[in-house]
Amino acid sequence: MNESLAEEPGGADVTAERRLDGNALTGALAELFAIDLVPADCTCAHCGRTGPLAQYDLYADSPALVLRCAGCTGVVLRYSSAGGRIRLDLSGARLLVLHLPEQP
Amino acid sequence: MELIVDRLPDGEVSPYLTQELRPGDDLEVRGPFGGWFVWHVGLGGPLQLVAGGSGVVPFLAMLDHHRAAASDVPVRLLYSARSLAEVFRRERLAEPDRDVRVDLALTRDAPPGWTGETGRVDGAVLGRLTFPPEAEPQVFVCGPTGFVDAIASAMIDLGHSSEKIKTERFGATGGT
Numbered sequence: 565m566n567e568s569l570a571e572e573p574g575g576a577d578v579t580a581e582r583r584l585d586g587n588a589l590t591g592a593l594a595e596l597f598a599i600d601l602v603p604a605d606c607t608c609a610h611c612g613r614t615g616p617l618a619q620y621d622l623y624a625d626s627p628a629l630v631l632r633c634a635g636c637t638g639v640v641l642r643y644s645s646a647g648g649r650i651r652l653d654l655s656g657a658r659l660l661v662l663h664l665p666e667q668p
Numbered sequence: 669m670e671l672i673v674d675r676l677p678d679g680e681v682s683p684y685l686t687q688e689l690r691p692g693d694d695l696e697v698r699g700p701f702g703g704w705f706v707w708h709v710g711l712g713g714p715l716q717l718v719a720g721g722s723g724v725v726p727f728l729a730m731l732d733h734h735r736a737a738a739s740d741v742p743v744r745l746l747y748s749a750r751s752l753a754e755v756f757r758r759e760r761l762a763e764p765d766r767d768v769r770v771d772l773a774l775t776r777d778a779p780p781g782w783t784g785e786t787g788r789v790d791g792a793v794l795g796r797l798t799f800p801p802e803a804e805p806q807v808f809v810c811g812p813t814g815f816v817d818a819i820a821s822a823m824i825d826l827g828h829s830s831e832k833i834k835t836e837r838f839g840a841t842g843g844t
Contacts, residue, residue: 581840583813588836590702600702618704619835 579623586620586631592643596650599662609658610638617641617660672756674722705808705836708733713741713806716799718789718819720748720811723838724756727810735765743768744805746797748789748815751777771797789815791822801827806834813837 590602607614613635620640623630628644628651640656654660675686689695707715707730715734717727724747734743745764749755751774761770773785773793785793799805807828809819816837824830 580817581813584837584839585705585835587702587704587834590704591699594698594701600704602702602704616704 582623582625584622584624585618586616586622587618588622588624589617589629589631589641589643592629592645595645596643596652599664601660601662603663605661605663606640606657607659608633608636608638608640609656610640611636612658672722672725672728674725705810705834707806707808709737709739709741711806713743714799714803715741715743716805716807717743717745718748718794718798718807718809718811718823719745720789720815720819721750721754722756723809723811723815723836724749725810726836727808728757728760730808731760731764731768734768740767742799744798745770746773746789746794747771748773748775748811750775752779752782789819791825794819794822795826798823798826801829804832807832808834808836810836811838813839 587602590600593601602618603616605614606617606620611633613633615634617631619634621632621634621637623632627646628642630639631641632638633640633656638656642651642653644651673682673685675682677683705726715730717730719727724745727745727747731743731745734741745761745768747755747761747770749772752758752772755761755772761772764770771785773787773789774782775786775788778784778786785797805828807823809816809823811819816835820830820833820835823833
């Protein structure tokens, strides 16, 4: 388990109540991407688990938005927009697969 | 457009929206964003909604859409709130459409003569008041993080597929 997600003595997960869904990234990422990335299937670079970004665990009370794998807690995406700079770290996302809407 | 704001006393935005903002003030609005935690009649059903506190808000929009589209998709809403006074749009929920069933679970305070659910929503309550896994409902769960965690695991224990369950957690606050 990642050090920053350490449990308190007694086993209580101190981060549990802060956890949101990756779905809550949508508004922030709309600043950068023309297509909503949140439904995209993402493969975690740490453990290989695959699922929609929407269902990863989001920690939104850090200096950056931090998205972690729900399986291994590894960081999959970090995003911040501050001081005239957007920073995006996708090194924890091995692959993103977007399903485009069918064309009429 | 209708916005529902749950005022959190130690919040940053909701006290401003509920106490400082005046009629006539200008607001700049971005969005709506995304299509993940969304239901429209084209997605079919049955539709199972489970709400904790102000987590009911997206479901109120879904019920309005269901009504506006005269949809016959069967819908069930199980809504956990602290007390009847904290139930959002109570009158609207008291007159659901033909294919919609609404159940309230009051966790802290129930009025005299209340015959509905009381106490925390657990697996037994979900088993009684939500669509069974065999009906293969699309399940949406929205509420405080602890509530959503508990409901989503209980639904999986009941036999629902995690792929059919969409969740929207809004943190530690909000009242169930």
